[in-house]
Amino acid sequence: MASTDTKRPAGDAGARDGGDLAGLEAGLDALESVQQGRKPLRQTFVEKILPPTVAVLLVLAVWQALVSFRIVDDPTKLPAPSDVWDVVRQAWLQGDLLGYIWTSVSRGLLGFCFALLIGTPLGLLVARVKFVRAAIGPILSGLQSLPSVAWVPPAVIWLGLNNSMMYAVILLGAVPSIANGLVSGVDQVSPIFLRAGRTLGATGLKGTWHIVLPAALPGYVAGLKQGWAFSWRSLMAAEIIASFPDLGVGLGQLLENGRNASDMAMVFEAILLILVVGIAIDLLIFSPLERWVLRSRGLLVRS
């Protein structure tokens, strides 16, 4: 039979077990590994920076056109972009601009840090303890859909017109987001990681620390991102409603001052600053954090 003729000699066996296999394996590894490099700067510029810049310029052009062609010719309704720019420049030259921004940003970030300290253990409790989840899980999700501006009146009555009232409103806005982000992160942990962890001896607190928390990180970071957005919004609501001279002028107060003075350029200035600062914090802190977490796990899909 042909098959018996092609049977390899017994002496061949040892050789295959040694260097031959190593070479074969190295070849397979080389063939199957994907080389990944970072995108060149130029490509990043064309794909990521250029499009939003064009969009912003387009909006400015339409705005200027509305004023220049007298489609809207009441400056108390719509000031020209240049007027708004003048107000911003003025504030900068008088040294007030950074003061406005810092007042709000310091409040926002400090409040966010408190929210982080409360939301993280709370989320972990809800995710891991059945009774706690049944008891406050639904309330926590429900709170997320409650506009945090609703907390301003009670906060003013309880705490008075001061910074604590601002922080209270931020906490009530951001804590549910952060806690819920962690809960959904924990819920999405693949059961295979938990099984693998258990066979390695990671049970109980060790399992939470070494397996559950790192596995839940993407959901947690998404929660942080949303938590920041909620902090910022809550703070602006609080600053607009509860403006009080002793509190210092933040961006919310600036907006309210503009409205009281019927100064539309100032109102626009405040709105633009609120928008820009909110986006800047997200771009500088939360987006890089999220991208780093996802990229290190190979979860960032490249287009």
Added chain:
Amino acid sequence: MATTTTLAKAADGTEPAAYAARIEHVSKSFAGPAGQQLVLDDITLDVAPGEFVTLLGASGCGKSTLLNLVAGLDEPSAGAISTDGRPALMFQEHALFPWLSAGKNIELALKLRGVPKAERRDKAEELLELVRLKGAYGKRVHELSGGMRQRVAMARALAQESQLLLMDEPFAALDAITRDVLHDELTRIWRETKLSVLFVTHNVREAVRLAERVVLLSSRPGRVARQWTVGIPQPRRIEDTAVAELSVEITEELRGEIRRHGQH
């Protein structure tokens, strides 16, 4: 209760264990839609120290359930399982933690076993070298190919320094060429480390290629249907005539088992 998990080693640790795993009259049933469903029925099986046993069976034979019981991830409904320490377990999915590098995955296993920090790095490098992945220490899981991931998973399992390695269809998701290479690799590592291996598969050729003993399980409920001792000398190849001949015989038996389920 009938279930006990004991260490096979004597208390003073000097007496070598007579078995790496002992499965005695183990049954397992789960609550199903039609009442209690018997998945495993009175399984008795020993794995000797250094022995390579494959558990073979069609779907529904409960082979993965049995492996989970041996791994201690689940409790048998009746009978007893004892193992020599906590067994290491490898899955069909590599189950490597994507937030850690290949090397750190192995180090986590070492850390959880109580290996001091100073020794972990060297030990991890050593294990990577054993699976021929020198230089992959800092690689992230997603940067590795399927075959490389399973080798890191193997290194992580070996880091547990358990006497018994349980493998749940670890190569089923790999392409044929890679699987073939990993068979050679597993055989080499098994012979170097003198581990006991309990390997679950539904691939008859793979079972014969690797094992010293093939255990065929019947399906619904799982029972030991028949066992074969494989006398073909290692290293073998999946295309060896002797492997093929025994595979034909076992496949016939397996098909017979499967056919019984269509007859009512």
